[in-house]
Amino acid sequence: MDVLSHLASGFAAALTPTNLLMALLGSLLGTLVGVLPGLGPTAAIAILFPLTTVLPPVPAIIMLAGIYYGAMYGGSTTAILLNIPGEVASVPTCLDGYPMAQQGRGGVALGISAIGSFFAGTLGVVALTFFAPFLADQALRFGPPEYFGLMVLAFTVIASLSGGSLVKGFAMAFLGYFISLVGLGPSTAEPRFTFNWGPLMSGVDLIALIVGLYAISEVFIGLEEARVAITQKIRNVFPRLADLRAAFPAILRGTGIGFFLGLLPGCAPGVTVFMAYDAEKKLSKHPERFGKGAIEGVASPESANNATSSAGFIPLLALGIPASAPLAVLLGGLLVYGLQPGPLLFQKNPDFVWTVIASLYVGNVILLILNLPLIGMWVWLTRIPYGILGPVILLLAFIGAYSVRNSLFDVGVSLVCGAMGFFLRRHQWPLAPLLLAFILGPLLEKYLIQSLSMSGGSLLIFFQRGISLALIVGAALLLLTSLALVRYTSRRVKEETAEELAL
Amino acid sequence: MPDPNRVVGGTLVLLGILSLWEGRRLYALRTEMVAGAVVGDDTFPLIVGVAMLLLGASILFVARLPQVKVARPYGEPRMRMILGAGVLAAYWVILPYLGYTGSTALASTGLFRAMGGYRWPLALLFGGVTTGLLYLLFRVWLLQPLPTGLLGL
Numbered sequence: 001m002d003v004l005s006h007l008a009s010g011f012a013a014a015l016t017p018t019n020l021l022m023a024l025l026g027s028l029l030g031t032l033v034g035v036l037p038g039l040g041p042t043a044a045i046a047i048l049f050p051l052t053t054v055l056p057p058v059p060a061i062i063m064l065a066g067i068y069y070g071a072m073y074g075g076s077t078t079a080i081l082l083n084i085p086g087e088v089a090s091v092p093t094c095l096d097g098y099p100m101a102q103q104g105r106g107g108v109a110l111g112i113s114a115i116g117s118f119f120a121g122t123l124g125v126v127a128l129t130f131f132a133p134f135l136a137d138q139a140l141r142f143g144p145p146e147y148f149g150l151m152v153l154a155f156t157v158i159a160s161l162s163g164g165s166l167v168k169g170f171a172m173a174f175l176g177y178f179i180s181l182v183g184l185g186p187s188t189a190e191p192r193f194t195f196n197w198g199p200l201m202s203g204v205d206l207i208a209l210i211v212g213l214y215a216i217s218e219v220f221i222g223l224e225e226a227r228v229a230i231t232q233k234i235r236n237v238f239p240r241l242a243d244l245r246a247a248f249p250a251i252l253r254g255t256g257i258g259f260f261l262g263l264l265p266g267c268a269p270g271v272t273v274f275m276a277y278d279a280e281k282k283l284s285k286h287p288e289r290f291g292k293g294a295i296e297g298v299a300s301p302e303s304a305n306n307a308t309s310s311a312g313f314i315p316l317l318a319l320g321i322p323a324s325a326p327l328a329v330l331l332g333g334l335l336v337y338g339l340q341p342g343p344l345l346f347q348k349n350p351d352f353v354w355t356v357i358a359s360l361y362v363g364n365v366i367l368l369i370l371n372l373p374l375i376g377m378w379v380w381l382t383r384i385p386y387g388i389l390g391p392v393i394l395l396l397a398f399i400g401a402y403s404v405r406n407s408l409f410d411v412g413v414s415l416v417c418g419a420m421g422f423f424l425r426r427h428q429w430p431l432a433p434l435l436l437a438f439i440l441g442p443l444l445e446k447y448l449i450q451s452l453s454m455s456g457g458s459l460l461i462f463f464q465r466g467i468s469l470a471l472i473v474g475a476a477l478l479l480l481t482s483l484a485l486v487r488y489t490s491r492r493v494k495e496e497t498a499e500e501l502a503l
Numbered sequence: 504m505p506d507p508n509r510v511v512g513g514t515l516v517l518l519g520i521l522s523l524w525e526g527r528r529l530y531a532l533r534t535e536m537v538a539g540a541v542v543g544d545d546t547f548p549l550i551v552g553v554a555m556l557l558l559g560a561s562i563l564f565v566a567r568l569p570q571v572k573v574a575r576p577y578g579e580p581r582m583r584m585i586l587g588a589g590v591l592a593a594y595w596v597i598l599p600y601l602g603y604t605g606s607t608a609l610a611s612t613g614l615f616r617a618m619g620g621y622r623w624p625l626a627l628l629f630g631g632v633t634t635g636l637l638y639l640l641f642r643v644w645l646l647q648p649l650p651t652g653l654l655g656l
Contacts (some may be wrong), residue, residue, distance in 0.1 A: 192544060225620065
C-alpha cells in the first residue's frame with residue numbers, strides 16, 4: 001500500500017465517533033490547561049496523562065496528541081494577552097503580541113496566531129505523512145548496534161534540553177538513568193536497587209514520575225507566584241485582509257524555519273521560534289516596528305512553533321527520538337501502551353501510526369474551529385481562582401497516579417517526585433533530561449548489552465557497522481550544532497526576559 | 504539554607520556510590536551465575552555509578568555553576584504550600600483506611616481550605632462537589648477500581 005492509501009485508511013479510523021470525540025476532548029482539555037497562565041504543554045500533558053491510561057492505545061494517543069496541540073495553541077493566548085509565556089517557545093510571541101493587545105488588537109493577534117499555527121501545523125503533518133515512512137523504511141537494516149547508535153543520537157537532545165548548563169543537564173540525565181535502573185535487571189531478572197522491598201521490584205512507574213515532576217511541582221510553584229487573569233474583552237479575532245497580507249509571508253518563512261530545523265533531533269520549538277523571529281526582523285523593511293506590535297512578529301514565531309512541534313513527530317515516530325519535553329512525555333505515553341516508537345513502529349503497527357497521523361490533521365482543524373470563535377470562553381476560564389484550580393489539579397494528579405496500577409506506592413512516588421521537581425525547578429535544574437534518560441535508559445541498556453554480547457565485549461562493533469557508525473558520528477555533529485543553537489537561544493532569552501533559559 | 508548546587512552534587516555522589524556498590528554485587532552474581540558473559544545487569548549500574556560520582560564531584564569541587572537567586576517563600580504563600588503538602592501527605596496515609604469517598608472528601612475540603620483560603624462552609628461545598636465529580640470521572644466513566652477502605656465506601 002502506498003502512503004495515500006495508508007493515509008485514507010488512517011482517516012477512516014480517525015473519523016470514527018470515538019476517535020473524533022477523543023481528538024475533540026484532547027484539544028479542548030489541552031487548550032483549557034494551556035490557556036491557564038504559567039501552565040505549558042508539558043505540564044498540561046502531565047496533568048491529563050493519567051486520564052488517558054484507561055483508554056485503548058489509539059484513542060489514548062489521539063487524545064494525548066490533541067492535548068499537546070491544544071496546549072501549544074492555548075499557550076499563545078496568555079503570551080499575547082498577559083505577556084506571560086507558558087514555555088520559552090512563547091517568549092517571542094510576547095514581544096509583539098502583548099503590544100498589539102495593549103493597542104486593542106489582541107483579538108487580531110490571537111487570530112493570526114491561530115491561522116499561522118493551523119497553516120504550519122498542517123504543513124508539518126503533510127511532511128510527516130511523506131517523510132516519516134521513508135525514514136522508517138530503513139528499519140530492516142537495524143540490529144542492536146544500530147539501535148544503540150540511534151539511542152546515542154537521541155541523547156544529543158539532552159544538550160538542547162539542558163537550559164544554560166550542560167553539567168546540570170547531564171547530572172539530571174544520569175539521575176534519570178539511575179531511577180530507571182530500579183526494578184528487575186533485563187538480563188537475569190535479578191532485583192536491582194530494591195533492597196528486598198516488594199513495591200520496588202516493579203520499578204518506578206513513568207506516569208507517577210511525570211505527574212510528580214511536572215504536575216504536582218507545578219501547583220506548588222504556582223502558589224508562590226501571583227496569578228493574574230485576563231480581564232480585557234476580545235471582540236474581533238478575524239484579521240483584516242491587510243493583516244493577512246502582511247502576515248502571510250511571515251507565516252511561510254516561520255513554517256519553513258520551524259519545520260526544517262525541527263527535523264534535527266534536539267532542536268526544540270524554543271530554539272526555532274527565536275530564529276524565525278530574528279529572521280523576520282532582519283528581512284523586514286521596517287525592523288523598528290518589531291517589539292511595538294508588528295503582526296509579523298506574532299505570525300512568524302507562532303508558525304515556527306507549530307511547524308517544529310509537527311516536525312518533532314517525525315523523529316519521534318520514525319526514530320523514537322523526542323525533540324522536546326512534551327514530546328518526551330508523549331514518547332512515554334507510547335511506551336506505556338506497549339508501542340515502541342522507532343523504525344519498526346511503521347511496520348509492526350501501521351494502523352496505529354496512520355490513524356494517529358490522520359488524527360493530527362483532524363486535530364489541527366478542530367483547534368482552528370475551537371480557537372477562533374471560542375476565544376472569549378478561554379479568556380473567561382483564566383479567571384478561575386488558583387485556590388480552586390490548584391487543589392483540583394492536585395486531586396487529579398493524585399488519583400491519576402493511583403489509577404494506573406492501582407498502587408498507593410505509585411502515589412507515594414509521585415509525591416516524592418513532586419517535592420524533588422519543586423526543588424529542582426526552583427533552582428533551575430532542568431527536568432527534561434531526567435525524563436528523557438528515564439524513558440530511554442532501559443532501551444540504551446538493552447541495546448548496549450545485546451551489542452556487546454554479539455561482539456564478545458568489544459566496543460568496536462559500533463564503529464565497524466556503517467549505519468551505527470554514521471549514527472554515532474551524526475550524534476557528535478548534532479551535539480555540536482545543538483550546543484551552538486542553545487548558546488544562541490540562551491543569549492536571546494536573556495536579552496528579552498533577563499532570565500536564564502529553560503527550554 | 505545550604506547551597507542547592509551542593510545539595511544536588513552531594514546527592515549525586517551518594518547515589519553514585521550506591522550504584523557502584525550495587526553494580527559490584529550484581530557483577531559477583533553474574534560471574535557466579537552466567538559463565539562467560541561479558542556484560543549483564545551490572546554493566547549499567549557501574550557505568551551510571553562512575554558517571555554520577557564524577558559529575559557530583561565536579562559539581563561540588565570544580566564546576567562553577569551559575570548561582571540562581573531564589574527567594575524563599577514567606578508569609579501566606581509559604582503557609583499555603585506547607586498546609587497543602589501536609590494535606591496531600593495525610594490523604595496518602597488515610598486513603599487505604601477511609602477509602603476513596605471519605606478520604607477524598609476530607610482531603611479536597613482540606614486543600615480548598617488550606618490552599619484557597621476559603622471559609623469552612625465554602626471549602627466543604629467545593630470539596631463535596633469535587634469528590635462527586637472525580638467519582639463520576641474515575642469510577643463511573645473510566646471504571647477505575649478505587650480503594651474502598653475499612654468501611655467499604
